[in-house]
Amino acid sequence: MQVAVVGGTGTLGLPVVRDLVARGHAVRVLSRSAPADPVPGTEHRSVDLSTGAGLDAALEGVYAVVDAAGHRGLRSAPVMVEGVRTLLAAEQRAKVSHHVEISIVGCEQVPFSYYRTKVAQERVVTQGPIPWTLLRATQFHELIDEILGASAKLRLAPRASMRFQPVDVVAVAGRLADAVEAGPSGRVRDVGGPVVQTLSDLADIRRHTLAQTLIPLPVPPIGRAVRRVRDAALCLDSAGEAVSFDYAEWLRRRYPKPVS
Ligand SMILES: NC(=O)c1ccc[n+]([C@@H]2O[C@H](COP(=O)([O-])OP(=O)(O)OC[C@H]3O[C@@H](n4cnc5c(N)ncnc54)[C@H](OP(=O)(O)O)[C@@H]3O)[C@@H](O)[C@H]2O)c1
Numbered sequence: 001m002q003v004a005v006v007g008g009t010g011t012l013g014l015p016v017v018r019d020l021v022a023r024g025h026a027v028r029v030l031s032r033s034a035p036a037d038p039v040p041g042t043e044h045r046s047v048d049l050s051t052g053a054g055l056d057a058a059l060e061g062v063y064a065v066v067d068a069a070g071h072r073g074l075r076s077a078p079v080m081v082e083g084v085r086t087l088l089a090a091e092q093r094a095k096v097s098h099h100v101e102i103s104i105v106g107c108e109q110v111p112f113s114y115y116r117t118k119v120a121q122e123r124v125v126t127q128g129p130i131p132w133t134l135l136r137a138t139q140f141h142e143l144i145d146e147i148l149g150a151s152a153k154l155r156l157a158p159r160a161s162m163r164f165q166p167v168d169v170v171a172v173a174g175r176l177a178d179a180v181e182a183g184p185s186g187r188v189r190d191v192g193g194p195v196v197q198t199l200s201d202l203a204d205i206r207r208h209t210l211a212q213t214l215i216p217l218p219v220p221p222i223g224r225a226v227r228r229v230r231d232a233a234l235c236l237d238s239a240g241e242a243v244s245f246d247y248a249e250w251l252r253r254r255y256p257k258p259v260s
Contacts, residue, residue: 001025001063001064001180001181002025002026002062002063002064003020003026003028003062003063003065003066004028004030004045004058004059004062004066005020005027005028005030005065005066005068006030006031006047006065006066006069006087007030007067007068007069007070008027008028008030008031008035008042008066008068009029009031009033010031010068010069010070011140011142011169012068012070012102012140012169012172012176013029013031013066014039015169015170016066016068016173016176016177017029017039018039018173019170019174019176020066020177020180021040021041021042023177023181025180027039027042027043028043028044028045028058028062029042029043029044029045030045030046030047030055030058031046031047032046032047032048033046034046045057045058046058049079049084049086049087050078050082050083051086052086055086055087055090056094059090059093059094059096060094061094062091062096063096064096064098064099064100064180065096065099065100065130066102066180067084067087067100067102067125068102068176069083074113076113076114077117077120080118081121081124084101084121084125084128085124085128087099088124088128088129088130091130092130097183097184098130098132098180098183098184099125099128099131099132099184100133100179100180101121101122101125101132101133101134101135102135102136102172102176103118103121103122103134103137104118104136104137104138104139104234105136105137105165105190105192105234105235105236106228106233106234106235107119107136109228109233110225110234111225111228122134131183131184133179133188134186134187134188135172135175135176135188135190135191136187137167137172137175137191138164138166138167138190138191138192138193138235138236139164139167140166140168140172141166141167141168141193141247141251142169143166144164144247145247145250145251145254147199148199148203148206149206151217152207152210155213155215156214156215156216156217157203157204157206157207157214157215157216157217158199158200158217158219159200159203159216159217159218160198160199160218160221161198161199161200161221161230162198162199162219162221162226162229163196163197163198163199163229163231163232163234164196164197164198164202164229164235165192165193165196165197165232165234165235165242166192166193166197166202166246166247166250167191167193167244168193168244168245168250171191171243171244172191175191175243189240189241190236190237190240190241191240191241192236192241192242192243193242193244193246193247194242194243194244194245194246195246195247196232196235197246199219202247205247205248205251206247206251209251209255210251
């Protein structure tokens, strides 16, 4: 099957590309910049979701599109909301049969601006012109590590009661590849990691695994959004699927030797 992965060079997109190639699909990688180290057997097309540039040519002959593009800055909507609307319109012109979207578990419960953007993006997809599948995942280990790594650079370890259930991005990519093969299925089962942990727990695990000495930084649960995260709004409910390994295992694989 000819599949296009938008954002196929990113944290999630790259393992999606690898998984689809391993399953024998023809994969086109769509992003603004070409990958430094392309996955063998794939072709890259430059596109920009915020302007629509390159999309029509990139989607010629494509059966399914996986949207793994992301923009984490404050101005995420032009890429992730207007951008997905532009993408769906191009998919309609190219007669694409299936749009696969990734979203975030509990995004409608936590009023951070990025999560509002995800809710708006979901609405564009689910009310859009292309038959769709929508998968929600919890935070990737990479994101948790980026947050804790940035604190550790300042020699700080956050003490915070916010709860997360971080997940292996390769497992999420596998669910998206399953979705491509299953065809349009609507909202599918949420996916997350095997363990719910507070940010304090996760910071302790990182500190011990990497043998770092850090100063505890208390982060009080101020604000509605933070309190919702503390109350596990971003974690799976009983219907969700808990997969793969936890953050401690991810750290052992990512940092085989302790870093200072
Ligand atoms: N990170 C998490 O913990 C997490 C959890 C659940 C769901 N998600 C969702 O997963 C998706 C991907 O997140 P990620 O963390 O993998 O993102 P990421 O690592 O930042 O990757 C973003 C990708 O999007 C591309 N991109 C950015 N702006 C673009 C534009 N204007 N036009 C075309 N491509 C563009 C980037 O390539 P170029 O810069 O070269 O264009 C890159 O390939 C997002 O929808 C996010 O909400 C993330």
